[in-house]
Structure formats: C-alpha cells, structure tokens
Amino acid sequence: MTTARTKAAPIGDAATAAHPSLAELDRPVNLTGENAPGWGSDVVAATLRDLAIPYIALNPGASYRGLHDSIVNYLGNQTPQMLLCLHEEIAVAIAHGYAKVTGKAMAAAVHSNVGLFHATMAIFNAWCDRMPVVILGATGPVDAAKRRPWIDWIHTARDQGAIVRDYTKWDDQPASPAAAREALIRAHWLANTAPMGPVYINLDAELQEARLGEPIRPIQVERYMPGAALAPSPELIAEAAAVLKSARHPVMLIGRVSRGLQAWNERVALAESLNAKVITELKLGAAFPTDHPLHAGPPGTTALGPQAQEALRAADVILSLDWVDLAGIFKTVFPDGPPKAKVVVVSNDFRIHRGWSMDYQGLPPCDVLLATTPDEAVPHLLGALGASVKSHTPAAPRPPAALESAAAPELSKDKLLVADLVRALRAAVGTREVTLAHISLSWDGSCWPLTHPLDYVGSEGGGGVGGGPGNAVGTALALKGSGRLVIAVCGDGDFMMSNSALWTAVHYRIPLLIVVANNRSFFNDELHQERVARIRSRPVENRWIGQRISEPDIDFAALARSQGAQGYGPVTRTSELMKTFGEAIAAVESGAVAVVDVRVEPGYTAVVTAAMLRGTEKK
Numbered sequence: 001m002t003t004a005r006t007k008a009a010p011i012g013d014a015a016t017a018a019h020p021s022l023a024e025l026d027r028p029v030n031l032t033g034e035n036a037p038g039w040g041s042d043v044v045a046a047t048l049r050d051l052a053i054p055y056i057a058l059n060p061g062a063s064y065r066g067l068h069d070s071i072v073n074y075l076g077n078q079t080p081q082m083l084l085c086l087h088e089e090i091a092v093a094i095a096h097g098y099a100k101v102t103g104k105a106m107a108a109a110v111h112s113n114v115g116l117f118h119a120t121m122a123i124f125n126a127w128c129d130r131m132p133v134v135i136l137g138a139t140g141p142v143d144a145a146k147r148r149p150w151i152d153w154i155h156t157a158r159d160q161g162a163i164v165r166d167y168t169k170w171d172d173q174p175a176s177p178a179a180a181r182e183a184l185i186r187a188h189w190l191a192n193t194a195p196m197g198p199v200y201i202n203l204d205a206e207l208q209e210a211r212l213g214e215p216i217r218p219i220q221v222e223r224y225m226p227g228a229a230l231a232p233s234p235e236l237i238a239e240a241a242a243v244l245k246s247a248r249h250p251v252m253l254i255g256r257v258s259r260g261l262q263a264w265n266e267r268v269a270l271a272e273s274l275n276a277k278v279i280t281e282l283k284l285g286a287a288f289p290t291d292h293p294l295h296a297g298p299p300g301t302t303a304l305g306p307q308a309q310e311a312l313r314a315a316d317v318i319l320s321l322d323w324v325d326l327a328g329i330f331k332t333v334f335p336d337g338p339p340k341a342k343v344v345v346v347s348n349d350f351r352i353h354r355g356w357s358m359d360y361q362g363l364p365p366c367d368v369l370l371a372t373t374p375d376e377a378v379p380h381l382l383g384a385l386g387a388s389v390k391s392h393t394p395a396a397p398r399p400p401a402a403l404e405s406a407a408a409p410e411l412s413k414d415k416l417l418v419a420d421l422v423r424a425l426r427a428a429v430g431t432r433e434v435t436l437a438h439i440s441l442s443w444d445g446s447c448w449p450l451t452h453p454l455d456y457v458g459s460e461g462g463g464g465v466g467g468g469p470g471n472a473v474g475t476a477l478a479l480k481g482s483g484r485l486v487i488a489v490c491g492d493g494d495f496m497m498s499n500s501a502l503w504t505a506v507h508y509r510i511p512l513l514i515v516v517a518n519n520r521s522f523f524n525d526e527l528h529q530e531r532v533a534r535i536r537s538r539p540v541e542n543r544w545i546g547q548r549i550s551e552p553d554i555d556f557a558a559l560a561r562s563q564g565a566q567g568y569g570p571v572t573r574t575s576e577l578m579k580t581f582g583e584a585i586a587a588v589e590s591g592a593v594a595v596v597d598v599r600v601e602p603g604y605t606a607v608v609t610a611a612m613l614r615g616t617e618k619k
C-alpha cells in the first residue's frame, strides 16, 4: 500500500461508474518501463489487458505465482488490478456482484484444487444467476518430472475443471501460451454471451513459468468475439404479437433482464400498450416499477403474493420474459393442471441446460417461443404492436407515501420487526438514489418501491447462503463514483459466512452500507423444523434448537471495526433506528464501509411464512 489509510477516497472520483479507478492503491515500484513479455504468464496477463478486464479478485497461491508476478510486474497491477480477498468464495462473489451491475465479466483467480474447492459455492451461485465471471486457476506442473516433492503433487489434479464443469459454461486447460491466449478470449466471449455464465481456465504452472521461446504474433481480440445474433424470426414476432393483441387479460411475468434503462422503458411501454398486469420477483434485479398501477402487488422473495396469483388466474395470455421458474409458478397457481391461457415465452436459457444441475426448473407449457433475451425481443414486439416508447425518466426516489408527511416513520412500539428496519432505512435514505445490493430472506418488498433498474440487483442466484457480503462488495465496486448509495441488508447467518468481504471493501475504499437483519438465527430453517414438527405432531417449541445463533450473541459492530469498517449497534429499539442509520449513511457518504447490527424479531412476511408452513395440516 502506498497511500495513508486515513485518507478516505472521495465519492465521485471515478471516471465511469462501470470501471471506477482504484488507481492509488497497491502500486508496484521499480518497474523498468521496457518490460517486454518474456514468460508464458506474461502472455496470459497481456490477454487480460487486451480484453480490458478491469479487476481480478483473488486469493493467492503458488500454483499461479507466475501469473501473479506478470500482473504485478509486467502489467503494473492495472487492467486488471488485483483485489485481494480473504476467501476464494468471496473473490468469485465479488466478480458476480460486479457483473450484476455491468452485465460484464471481471476476473477471479483461485489456487489449484483447494482454492477452486473454496470457490465452488460462489461459482454455482453465478451459474444459477446466469452472470458472467472469468475464473482463472492453476495446476501442475502437468509434467510429473518437473514437480517438486509433495506440494506440487497435491496441487495437481488429472482434470481440475471437472470440479466445476457442470456449472460453468466452458472450461479449458491450454498447453501453450498461444493456446492460453485463445482460451481466454473464447472464455471471455462465451461468458459474456447470453445465456451468460461463469467460465474456468486452468493454467499449467510450467506454462506460466516457462520462458517464451519466440514472440507470439499480436492479434486483435475484438475480431474473435463476434456479437451473437439473437433476433427472432419476423414470423414468430408476428405470431407472438397477434396472440398478445388478442388478449383481454394479459399478464407479463418479468424475470432475467438487463440493468439498462432503455430496456426498462421498453418493458413499461409494452405493458402499457397491452394494459397487461405485471409480476416481478425479488430473486432477480428490479425489472419494472413496482409502484406502477399495472404491477400486481408487491414483489415477493420466494412466494407469490395474492394479487399476483389473482392476476395469473384471470389471465388469458401470459407473456414470460425469461421468468426463472415458469413451471413452478404454474404449479402453485394452477394446481389442477396447466393454465388455459396462451403462453408466450421469451428465453434462450434452454441453450445451456444440461444434466447435472436442475436449475433449469420444470418444463413449462409454451405456445410461442421467442428464443432470445427479453432485451432483444421487447423492441420487436413493440414494433409489431405499433407501440412507441415514452422516455420514462424514473421519478426521483422518494419515501413511501405514508412517510412523506411524517418526519419519522411509524414503527412498532414494543418489538423491532424487519418491517421496522426496512421502513426506517427507507426513511433515513430519503431522496438519495439507492442501490440495494442484497436483501435478507426476511425482507418485506411492500415497504420499498423499485423505480429504476439499478434500484435492486437481485439475490445470490443459487440459494447459497454467504453470497450476500461478497456480492454486495462487487456491486458497490461497480457503482463506486456513480453517486448511488449502495446498501446490502444481510441475514446474520449470511453475513457471518463471508463477512471478511468487508476487509476487501475497506482496503480498496469501496463505500458500502451493510445492515445485518440480525434475528440471531438461521431462521429460515426454524420454519422448516416447525413444518416437520407439525406434520409429525411434535412440539414446535423446539424448532429453534440447532438454529439459534445466540449465547454468545455475536458483536457485529466489533467484527466490522476489526476489519477497518465503521460498526454500529446492536440496535435493539425502533427509536434508535433512524439516528443510527443516519450516522451510518453519513459515514458511507464520506467514503467508509459501515455495518449496522439491528436485532430484529425472528419472522418472515405473512405470505412467505404461510407458503413455508403450507401443507402442515394433518391430513
């Protein structure tokens, strides 16, 4: 580190929101300036630069010490810049969180075998979330005659890519620097092409550390990464438009979409031109203004609310814009068989469905398929329907109507519920532009309207608890300097699994507010134990055993301070919420990372609780 740690990086110092500069940090010294590529790993590093990869989140390991040296001493630790992480799962989660905002892959590097093993949960999360990440790993030397005793043998696997092959789009183990360059270009191209996903390139230690025999001919990387044409056929567009036009009660289910404002406006125009009810969900990023009169009830985390269910039951045409689990939602709303409504699906996700993981979900009925992304299909549909797009500039964020007149939100008197946390936080941020980088399972979507595609970037994707903190740091990295206040609300279980992501955020001056919805429990699973107990007529009072994280209570504020972040709390009364959030927000706005520990009562929203306990009545 070359800069005094006391100097906070000012917000707004970045050239662009998508590639904020961390330029002053971790600069190498004594670079010669005439550093010609001389080693295999220099070619790999130069390719990362040619691909304009801004950052490489990593935890170090000897298996890629060659590449490590090339990034520091050949590239000067720029494009990509290293982001040191304290766990490989966090390194990949940061890259995942970055992609959630930018829609583009950054890189992560993990040590042979052990590092990749640690990274697997985050790779699976990124896979299920269809987010691009370029993961570099290492092995070997593959040539056994060149291995050092013991350590090089445990660092070598016959087929390391096999660990992650079933939940990556592609992997490779190139055998020469030229092949490594090609592998990286292909990996980057595949990762960023929809359906997007993580890719893994495994670099032989010997390849990295060997001198370059002869110079490699330069290439123009852009020529090897053509845009993949996604436009659906005009006949299918016409057919889909005719079905939509004939609808009297159309419903749009909006799932995986980009963070682009133009595409957001186009979806609004489509819904308005069809007068379609719209359903979105909180597993994914904001897709449609949730306070729009056509939005059917507040978006849910895991369960569909009553207004959304009612809209679907009344629908005569259902348009799915890459909804993640169409068969599942049909099963919930139409238990007696598939919907009678015509179903139009926009998705090309089926192109990467394979056998190992079943994140492809059930097979839904589909009357017309537009095999492309929603961002691509919607303008075509608008054209065929003769509808035009108004330039909806989203209204400035504002506190919910109920709060506008009152200085302080209405909060519980005796208990501190998650809804109190959300209401108070919403009131404390006021009119600031906020990005929710993560929300807890206990989140109440009715308390926080989403009015811009960057208002919320979605969950961890694969259900892997512990994704929240790393994802949040990656999202905050991508938004550093954008003027947006980045907030993650994490469960205490989620936060504890990967809280050391804080250190990376503090070290690289990435402002972020994490609020811990601390119910001192893996509460989700208390509800599961309650369900089982009810079915078996056993005492539900015991549901907490093996679930509660108390005695001792964890001091989250101290945990934050130990890593250089600002720590607040525990907040135990609703009356303390506004003041504490105000202080924490001020700290983040001056460049800090802040954590607020809020001791909430265990509990989920009524809709989610009912869904989780459903079916427990004794038959």
Ligand SMILES: Cc1ncc(C[n+]2csc(CCOP(=O)(O)OP(=O)(O)O)c2C)c(N)n1
Residues within 6 Å of the ligand: 121, 440, 441, 442, 463, 464, 465, 466, 490, 491, 492, 493, 494, 495, 519, 521, 522, 523, 524, 525
């Ligand atoms: C890696 C991983 N381990 C275990 C689980 C099972 N699980 C699902 S939710 C949950 C509880 C999470 O606790 P917390 O983040 O505190 O949220 P809460 O339910 O208490 O609001 C657990 C253990 C999981 N999904 N992922």
Ligand SMILES: [Mg+2]
Residues within 6 Å of the ligand: 491, 492, 493, 517, 518, 519, 520, 521, 522, 523
């Ligand atoms: Mg909890």
